[in-house]
Structures are given as C-alpha cells and as structure tokens.
Amino acid sequence: MDLETRQLQKILDDAHQLPEVLILKPVTTSTNDDVREIALKGVQSILVCSTRQTQGRGQRQRQWVSPEGNIYLSTLLNTRTAIDGRLALEIALNILQMPSLQDLDLQVKWPNDLYSRQGKWGGILVEPISTHQVIVGVGLNLAPIPKEQIDQHATSLRELGLQDISRIQLIAELYMAIQQASAWFDHDCHNLAARFNHYAAFKNQAVEFEHHSGLCSGIFAGIQDDGSVRIETPEGVQQFYQGRLRLLAASA
Numbered sequence: 001m002d003l004e005t006r007q008l009q010k011i012l013d014d015a016h017q018l019p020e021v022l023i024l025k026p027v028t029t030s031t032n033d034d035v036r037e038i039a040l041k042g043v044q045s046i047l048v049c050s051t052r053q054t055q056g057r058g059q060r061q062r063q064w065v066s067p068e069g070n071i072y073l074s075t076l077l078n079t080r081t082a083i084d085g086r087l088a089l090e091i092a093l094n095i096l097q098m099p100s101l102q103d104l105d106l107q108v109k110w111p112n113d114l115y116s117r118q119g120k121w122g123g124i125l126v127e128p129i130s131t132h133q134v135i136v137g138v139g140l141n142l143a144p145i146p147k148e149q150i151d152q153h154a155t156s157l158r159e160l161g162l163q164d165i166s167r168i169q170l171i172a173e174l175y176m177a178i179q180q181a182s183a184w185f186d187h188d189c190h191n192l193a194a195r196f197n198h199y200a201a202f203k204n205q206a207v208e209f210e211h212h213s214g215l216c217s218g219i220f221a222g223i224q225d226d227g228s229v230r231i232e233t234p235e236g237v238q239q240f241y242q243g244r245l246r247l248l249a250a251s252a
Contacts, residue, residue, distance in 0.1 A: 019045035031074035094181040119153030197222035211243035
C-alpha cells in the first residue's frame, strides 16, 4: 500500500468514516464506473479517486474534461429516502462547507455545478443504481484547465486562492462532505431553499432556462425546498425540476 493511501485511510479511520473499499489510482476510465463495478459485488461503502480520467462524463453523458492532477472521486451512497434531485444540491452545499474551502468565495450553479464568479471549478454527477442506492461522482479543478479543452467559463481552486493544497486532505474532506450530504438528504433536506439560495449563482439575474419543451427567459429567483428552479417571467413565476440554467446572452 502506498503512502498516500495509508494517509487517507488514517484520516478517515480517525473520523470513523473509513469505507470498506478505498482505492487511489493514477489514471482510470471513469471513477463512477469503477464504483459501479465494485458495488455490483455487494460492497456497501466505496471510495475511488484518480488523478486523471480517460472517459470522464458529466450530466447527460457530456464529456467531462479530466486532465492530470485534479481530483476525480466517486463513492456509493445508500439512502433511506428515495433518490431525487435534492441530493445533488445537498452534496454541493456540503462541499462548500469543507474546512479547506472556507476562505474562498464560492457558489453553486443549479443543479450540479460547483461555481464562482470566475467560473466553474467543479461538478457533481449522481447516477442512481436503484431507488435508494446511488453513485456520486465529483470532479474538482485543483489547477487551471487549458482553455482550448473546454467550452465554458472555468477556473480552479488554485486560481480562486487555495494555497498549499493538500490533495489527500481535500479527498478526505470531500468524501466526508458527501456522507454528510446523505445525512441531510435523509433528514428531508431541512431548510434547503434558504441554504441553497445563499450560495446560488445567477440569483436575481437575467437567465435563460433550457427545458424539455423549449427555452424560458426571466429572472432567476432561486429554488424552492423541493429543489425546483423558480424563474420570474412577464407571465408569472415558472417552476422547473429539470433543465439547464445559464446567464442570458452569456455562456455559463
């Protein structure tokens, strides 16, 4: 066992959160796929993390650019509450509470982007296996992403001011944040709207919302406790559970 794995094991064991399976890899196709393969063998707690992915993916099977040196982490959650869209919101909010990130000015972009005023610095992918079991994948940009590799505003934790980054400490905090998010989710996401709207990117700004039947333009009024988006339009407030939010006349 290598030194980093031993260090991570000790941090999580001391916190009484050591999973049954813990794997650190230099490269993999997709950490979500790694967790799925292990979960199918009946393992209930899993953490897989890699420094690079060759087939990373985001929402709607879009490619997730996964260059060397960042954090690509996946884990398995078993919830009492049936999985719904609020889980990704809870995960994002709990990531923002990680001790290492407390001095940074961070946001969440509905429904699953870790954001800031300088752009996206991470993302969350939730892939249900069953009604109460889900794979959670999180990618964090530790270092700048080459602009030619991406089609949106992106930044990194280093550019946002995180100095002396301890990769192993961040992995530990990230894993524990996801577990804490699962607990919030099982407690009915208490006061979700107020907690999310405090960190919501684009709140009270003109946005465009792409949904299954077209586009809606208006002012982003935040979310409701059920996780749905509220868009103020001339015809009144419209509510959506699925779609893509972006600033009006700007890429996001």
